Amino acid sequence: MADRGPVARAAPRPPCGPGYATLRDAGTYRGLATVDREGRGLRGLLPPNVVEDDVEVRRAREALGQCDGAFESYKQLVALQTTDERTFYKLLRSDTERLLPLLYTPTVGEACLRFGTLIQRPMGVWVSSDDAGNVRELMRNWPRDDVKIAVITDGERILGLGDQGANGMGISAGKSMVYAACGVPPSALLPIQIDTGTNNKTLLDDPLYIGLKRERDRSQAYDALLDEVVVSIRERFGPNTIIHWEDFAPRNAFRVLKKYYSAPDVVTYNDDIQGTAAVTVSGILASVRALERGGDVTQQRVLFFGAGQANIGAAELFVLALTKRGVAEADARKRVWLFDSKGLVVRSRASQLSDDKLPFAQDAREETDLASAIESIKPTVLVGAAAVPGAFTQKVVKSMSKLNDQPIIFALSNPTSKAECTAEQAYAWSNGRAIFASGTRFPPVRFSAEKTFAPGFANNAFIFPPIALATIVSGAKQVTPDMFLTAAEALAESVDANLFAVGAVYPPVDRIASSAVAVAARTRQDQDHDDRAVRARSRALDRFSIA
Numbered sequence: 121m122a123d124r125g126p127v128a129r130a131a132p133r134p135p136c137g138p139g140y141a142t143l144r145d146a147g148t149y150r151g152l153a154t155v156d157r158e159g160r161g162l163r164g165l166l167p168p169n170v171v172e173d174d175v176e177v178r179r180a181r182e183a184l185g186q187c188d189g190a191f192e193s194y195k196q197l198v199a200l201q202t203t204d205e206r207t208f209y210k211l212l213r214s215d216t217e218r219l220l221p222l223l224y225t226p227t228v229g230e231a232c233l234r235f236g237t238l239i240q241r242p243m244g245v246w247v248s249s250d251d252a253g254n255v256r257e258l259m260r261n262w263p264r265d266d267v268k269i270a271v272i273t274d275g276e277r278i279l280g281l282g283d284q285g286a287n288g289m290g291i292s293a294g295k296s297m298v299y300a301a302c303g304v305p306p307s308a309l310l311p312i313q314i315d316t317g318t319n320n321k322t323l324l325d326d327p328l329y330i331g332l333k334r335e336r337d338r339s340q341a342y343d344a345l346l347d348e349v350v351v352s353i354r355e356r357f358g359p360n361t362i363i364h365w366e367d368f369a370p371r372n373a374f375r376v377l378k379k380y381y382s383a384p385d386v387v388t389y390n391d392d393i394q395g396t397a398a399v400t401v402s403g404i405l406a407s408v409r410a411l412e413r414g415g416d417v418t419q420q421r422v423l424f425f426g427a428g429q430a431n432i433g434a435a436e437l438f439v440l441a442l443t444k445r446g447v448a449e450a451d452a453r454k455r456v457w458l459f460d461s462k463g464l465v466v467r468s469r470a471s472q473l474s475d476d477k478l479p480f481a482q483d484a485r486e487e488t489d490l491a492s493a494i495e496s497i498k499p500t501v502l503v504g505a506a507a508v509p510g511a512f513t514q515k516v517v518k519s520m521s522k523l524n525d526q527p528i529i530f531a532l533s534n535p536t537s538k539a540e541c542t543a544e545q546a547y548a549w550s551n552g553r554a555i556f557a558s559g560t561r562f563p564p565v566r567f568s569a570e571k572t573f574a575p576g577f578a579n580n581a582f583i584f585p586p587i588a589l590a591t592i593v594s595g596a597k598q599v600t601p602d603m604f605l606t607a608a609e610a611l612a613e614s615v616d617a618n619l620f621a622v623g624a625v626y627p628p629v630d631r632i633a634s635s636a637v638a639v640a641a642r643t644r645q646d647q648d649h650d651d652r653a654v655r656a657r658s659r660a661l662d663r664f665s666i667a
Contacts, residue, residue: 137161146205146241147264147307151176153207176207177214184211190227195238197223201297202241205306212301217630220301220581226535226560228294229279235287236328243293244271244311246286247349249337255348259356267357268308268592269364271295272349275313276336276369277392280507280538283369285318286331291367295391295584302585302636308592310357314349316342350380360595362588363388373429374476381598387591389599390429395580395587396505397433398608399626400530401441403578404501405612406625407528407555418445420455420528423499425490425540426506427460430532432476434503440605456480457497461506463488464497494519501528504540505559508533512541517549525553532559532578543575547623557625564622573623581632582611586640594644603643610642611635 139161142148152171157163180200187193197219201208212219221227231238245258275288292311300306316337323329336342353361363386365376377390389395404422408415422438424431435456442452458465458480464487465477473481487493494502494516502520504512512531520527527550531540543562546554552567557576565573586607591599614627614635627635 139163139165146202146208149204150206151179151204173207173210176204177210180204180207180211181215190222191230191234193222194227194231195240198238198240198243198293202243209300209306212297213633215630216301216632217628220298220579220629220632221561223297224294224581225279225579228290229281229535231294232278232284232287232290233281235284235290236326236330243289244296244313246289246313246315247345248286248315248332249317249341249345250332252341252345252348255345255352256355259352262310262356264307264310265357266305266307267310267353267361269296269299269304269362269588270310270312270353270357271299271364271366272312272314273366274316274368274372275318275331276367276372278367279535280533281535283318283320283323283336285320285323285329286313286315287323287329288367289313295364295366298581299585299588302581302589302633304585304588304592310353312349312353314345316345346376350386354386359385360387360592360597362591362599364584364588365390365392367392370429374432385597387597387599389584389587389604390433391580391584393429393433394437394599394601394604395584396430396532397435397437398583398587398604399578399580399611400430400434400503400505400532401437401605402582402608402611403530403557403576403625404438404503404528405441405609406576406615407501407557409612409615410555410620410625411526413525418442418447420501421457421497421499422455422501422503423457423459423494423497425459425502425504425511426508426533427458427465427477427480428505430505431458431503432480434505435480437601437605437608440601441608444605453479454482457482457493457499459487459490459493464493491515491519494523498523500524501530503530503532505532506540507538508540509538510541512546514545514549517541517546517554521550521553526555527553528555530557530578532557534559536560536562543573546575547573555625556623561629574619575623576625577629578626579629579632581629582626582635582639583607585632585636586610586638586643589636589640590643593640606643607639610639614638 142160152169153173153176184196187196245262247255271292273288273292275285276283278284278288278291296309296311299309315331317332317334319336324333373390380386380388408417424435439452443449465481466484466486467481470481487496529546533539543556544565546556547565547567557578559578561577562575567573
């Protein structure tokens with residue numbers, strides 16, 4: 121074969137200009153709304169037409185309209201968020217009521233289940249057991265310096281879906297989107313996924329699973345990794361960075377919150393415990409206001425079905441609400457009942473109860489049937505957060521309706537497949553008398569020719585963004601139970617007679633951003649009675665929003 125001489129080498133590729141980096145940065149990319157294309161090195165990298173921002177929002181809305189189903193819509197929205205943040209958040213804030221359920225509950229549950237098939241840019245920082253000793257470096261790799269809130273999950277208890285391992289990043293990212301929809305700048309948010317393994321065999325056997333293929337580490341190395349994460353966040357972004365814990369299993373949720381809450385100057389809360397508690401108590405307060413014959417919060421008897429972190433947090437906050445209204449703590453606790461997997465929480469079971477359940481153990485006989493427990497203790501309010509679908513049977517709802525002219529029934533488990541009952545069932549079985557709210561949004565229910573209900577949506581998004589806004593603006597060193605109670609009260613007071621008339625005990629979701637600022641301002645006002653400080657902080661809250 122003839123010698124053809126040396127193979128010609130291609131000329132070395134010149135380094136990419138600034139325009140390419142802009143195209144890859146969702147925080148600076150503006151799509152066809154980009155004006156200074158010459159200065160940004162974008163000439164030739166974008167089509168020539170220059171449009172207004174609202175045209176890009178319209179383009180995004182049209183693309184979303186072509187999606188078939190909620191999950192496809194979720195993928196389209198996440199693709200936009202990781203490409204063009206400005207357009208994404210303008211779209212989200214223009215149609216929050218419709219889009220929030222596509223980005224968070226209930227759709228985010230399906231997204232976590234199918235996370236291994238999502239083709240998308242990374243959403244945050246991943247910290248695995250293999251990174252122990254090097255977490256500071258991981259935090260330095262995050263490109264934004266002005267982080268104010270780190271949303272952290274270990275993926276062990278995702279919604280009502282259980283252990284989803286590293287797929288739990290969908291939850292941290294989803295919560296961050298909700299923060300931004302309510303006024304927190306996207307650059308101030310950092311989703312974090314802690315990966316110490318998973319005990320979900322389906323994931324371990326899945327070749328597309330994105331996390332560590334090993335069982336969860338239950339050793340002290342887990343706690344050491346959390347310590348390293350918290351220290352690294354505070355070193356990288358500042359000591360006032362809020363640590364938001366999300367969807368940890370009960371075995372760790374209370375323990376981790378208590379550990380860091382008691383640590384000096386660590387600003388932290390757990391939304392599943394404290395955020396859910398506040399939105400639940402807010403719903404109870406609003407429901408009592410909605411009673412046609414009038415009601416007194418201090419006279420309510422609340423039965424919590426499920427004794428996990430959500431309901432125990434709500435039970436504790438409701439006790440605080442009663443004590444603030446002059447009820448002795450011992451008497452307040454007598455008005456709160458828990459029903460766990462073994463039945464009513466009573467003193468005869470004390471040796472088997474965890475420390476967080478013991479304060480609510482009542483002097484009563486054991487009951488293992490929910491309807492029988494209702495007949496026995498005669499609650500005015502029934503709150504479900506046990507992820508036991510269908511637990512509020514016709515018999516249960518009718519029992520509540522027999523005891524109360526207007527039974528207050530909250531089915532808070534999500535996603536929809538885990539709800540204790542549907543809105544339609546609650547209204548039908550109570551003959552339209554129930555005051556109902558749910559943890560997943562249900563559509564309006566046409567009960568009769570004259571009556572259509574718009575059931576309340578107990579969305580934590582009404583609570584955790586204003587808590588964060590108030591904390592950031594004030595520079596608070598701790599997020600106290602009183603702050604959560606104040607937020608709950610402010611939210612309840614924002615529900616008016618027009619909403620009560622259609623059965624709603626929460627504001628509509630399209631008011632979520634304005635509600636966040638109002639609740640945040642009220643939360644800070646109750647913490648600081650200096651009028652000048654309150655006015656200054658309220659002005660700061662108005663400014664603290666998406667550009």
